[in-house]
Amino acid sequence: MIETFLEFEFLRNTLYTGLLVGLIAPLLGTFIVVRRLSLIADGLSHVTLSGIAFGLFLEKKIALIAISPYYMGIGFSIIGAIIIEYLRSVYQSFQEIAIPIILSVGVGLSVIFISLADGFNTDLYAYLFGSVAAVGRGDFYFIFMISIFIVLAVIFFYKELFAISFDDEYAKVSGIHAKAIHLLFIILTALAISASIRIVGVLLVSALMTLPVAASIRIAKSFKKAIFLSIVFGELAVLAGLVSGYYFEIPPGGTIVVSLALILGITLFRKSR
Amino acid sequence: MNNLSPILSVKDLHYKYEQQYVLEDVHFDIQKGAFVGLVGPNGSGKTTLIKLILGLLRPQAGDIHLFGKPIQKFKAWNQISFVSQKANTFNRGFPATVFEVVSMGLTGKIGYLRFLNKQHKNKIHEALQSVGMEDYANRNIGDLSGGQQQRVFIARSLVSEPELLILDEPTVGVDTENVERFYHMLSDLNQEKGITLLLVSHDIGTITSYVTDLLCLNKTLHYHGNPGDFYQKSDQELSTFYGHPMHSISHDH
Numbered sequence A: 001m002i003e004t005f006l007e008f009e010f011l012r013n014t015l016y017t018g019l020l021v022g023l024i025a026p027l028l029g030t031f032i033v034v035r036r037l038s039l040i041a042d043g044l045s046h047v048t049l050s051g052i053a054f055g056l057f058l059e060k061k062i063a064l065i066a067i068s069p070y071y072m073g074i075g076f077s078i079i080g081a082i083i084i085e086y087l088r089s090v091y092q093s094f095q096e097i098a099i100p101i102i103l104s105v106g107v108g109l110s111v112i113f114i115s116l117a118d119g120f121n122t123d124l125y126a127y128l129f130g131s132v133a134a135v136g137r138g139d140f141y142f143i144f145m146i147s148i149f150i151v152l153a154v155i156f157f158y159k160e161l162f163a164i165s166f167d168d169e170y171a172k173v174s175g176i177h178a179k180a181i182h183l184l185f186i187i188l189t190a191l192a193i194s195a196s197i198r199i200v201g202v203l204l205v206s207a208l209m210t211l212p213v214a215a216s217i218r219i220a221k222s223f224k225k226a227i228f229l230s231i232v233f234g235e236l237a238v239l240a241g242l243v244s245g246y247y248f249e250i251p252p253g254g255t256i257v258v259s260l261a262l263i264l265g266i267t268l269f270r271k272s273r
Numbered sequence B: 001m002n003n004l005s006p007i008l009s010v011k012d013l014h015y016k017y018e019q020q021y022v023l024e025d026v027h028f029d030i031q032k033g034a035f036v037g038l039v040g041p042n043g044s045g046k047t048t049l050i051k052l053i054l055g056l057l058r059p060q061a062g063d064i065h066l067f068g069k070p071i072q073k074f075k076a077w078n079q080i081s082f083v084s085q086k087a088n089t090f091n092r093g094f095p096a097t098v099f100e101v102v103s104m105g106l107t108g109k110i111g112y113l114r115f116l117n118k119q120h121k122n123k124i125h126e127a128l129q130s131v132g133m134e135d136y137a138n139r140n141i142g143d144l145s146g147g148q149q150q151r152v153f154i155a156r157s158l159v160s161e162p163e164l165l166i167l168d169e170p171t172v173g174v175d176t177e178n179v180e181r182f183y184h185m186l187s188d189l190n191q192e193k194g195i196t197l198l199l200v201s202h203d204i205g206t207i208t209s210y211v212t213d214l215l216c217l218n219k220t221l222h223y224h225g226n227p228g229d230f231y232q233k234s235d236q237e238l239s240t241f242y243g244h245p246m247h248s249i250s251h252d253h
C-alpha cells in the first residue's frame, strides 16, 4: 500500500511531510502536555487559520498572491505565540487565561476573513481537515526546513526546556534565562503547528500533539522515553491515517486522529505503570 | 575568627510587599560551615527573607553580602543552591526519573548548548548516594514517598556542589519519623562535606538539636545564638510573661 505513495510525486510529498509532522508534533507535544498547556495547540492552530483565511481573502478579493495563504498562516501563528507569552507574563498568577484569549480571537478573525472571502471552498476544507493531495513540493521543502530547525533547537536546548517544564522557579534560581527559553519554546510550537496543519488540518492538529503523549505517559517512566514513545505513536498514526485516508478518500485528519485514539485505547487497557 | 568574613551577611534589612513592612531591621551573619536554623511562625517573613537572599526580591532598605560581595554584584550563583517550599508541589504524573530530576541541578552550571557528559553523570550518582537514594535513580519521581522525593530534591541541589544550601520548610509533607532521619542526613552533609546550611522551619521543636545556630524571626529577629541558650532565654521570657517567679522554672539547681 505504501508503494502507491512512493509512485506518485504528490503522494510522496504527502508521505514524507506526514512523517516529518509525526515527528515534530509529538516531540513538542510532550513538553506541552507535561506543562499542562494542552489547549495551546488549539489556540495557535486557530490563529494560524485566521492567517490562512486572511491570505485566502487577499488572494480572492485583491488578487494579491505575493504570499501564499499558508505562509500567511505561519506568520500569524508566530505572532500569536509571542502574544501568548506576553499575556502569560502579564497574568502571572493565572497564566492559562492567555489560551482562551488567543483561541477566541483566532476564531473570531477566521470567521471574519472566511466570510469576506465568500465563505468555504475546497482550499479551506483542506486546511481544516487536512488533505492527502494538498502538499506541494515547495510545502514539503519548507516543512523539512522547519522540522530540522525544531529538532536541532530541542536537542541543543533540551536541558533548559526540561528544567522549565518541570520546575520553573528552580530553573530561574539556577541561572537559566527562563523567559527567553519560554519564548523559544512557544515559537517552536507555533512552527510545528503550522507545519502539521498541512497534513491533519487546523481542527485536529492539537490531537497529533497531545494524543500520542497521553498514550506514552501511561507507559514511560522517564521523560526521554516519553518523548520517544510519543514520536513512535505519532508516526504509526500518521502512516495508518494517510494510507487509509487515501484509500477511503477521507481527509487524513480524521483517519490519523482515529488511529491515535486506537493507540491511546490500547495503552489505557494495558495495565498502567 | 575575626578575620574570617561571613558567607552571608544581612544588615538593616527592610522589606514590604505593600504598605506594611513584613521584615524590619533584620541583621545577622552566617559563617562558613554553620548549620543555621531559621524559625518563626507562619507569615513571619521567612520565605520573604530567603527570596531576598536569593535575589528574587529587592529590599527597600538594607544590605545583603554573599561571599563578601554585595548582592547586586554577586555573580557566582552556582555556589548557592535552594530547595523551595514548593519543591514537592510538582505534577505527580510527570514522566521523569529521579536521575533526570537531579540532572536539572547541573543545567545552569553546564551552560547553554552543552550536553551532560560522563563526569556529570557520575556527579549525579554521587549526589544521590549522599542522600541515600542511589538505588532509585531510574525510578519515576512521582512513584516515591514524600520523604524520598524531598531527598531527591536535596540531591538536585547538591549536585552542583554548592557552598551554601538553603532549604525552605523542606519537611512539609514528610512524616515525623522521617523528619528526624532527614535532619540527620543534613547534619551529616554539614559535618562531612562542610556545606553551610540555612534551614527554614516553622516548627522549633526538632531542629534545635541539630543546628549550630538558631535565628528566630517574626518580622524582626527575636533571637540569634546557639540553640541551647534560646531555651533559657525563652523560659525567662515566658515566665515574665506569665508572671511566675524566675527561680521556679530554672532548670539548674
Ligand SMILES: Nc1ncnc2c1ncn2[C@@H]1O[C@H](COP(=O)(O)OP(=O)(O)O)[C@@H](O)[C@H]1O
Pocket: B017, B018, B022, B040, B041, B042, B043, B044, B045, B046, B047, B048, B049
Ligand atoms: N507576594 C506577596 N504579596 C504580598 N504579601 C505577601 C506576598 N508574599 C508573602 N506576603 C506576606 O508577607 C508576610 C510574610 O510571608 P512569608 O515570607 O511567606 O512568611 P513565612 O514564609 O514565614 O510563612 C505574610 O504576611 C504574607 O502574607
Ligand SMILES: [Mg+2]
Pocket: B046, B047, B048, B085, B168, B169
Ligand atoms: Mg514560607
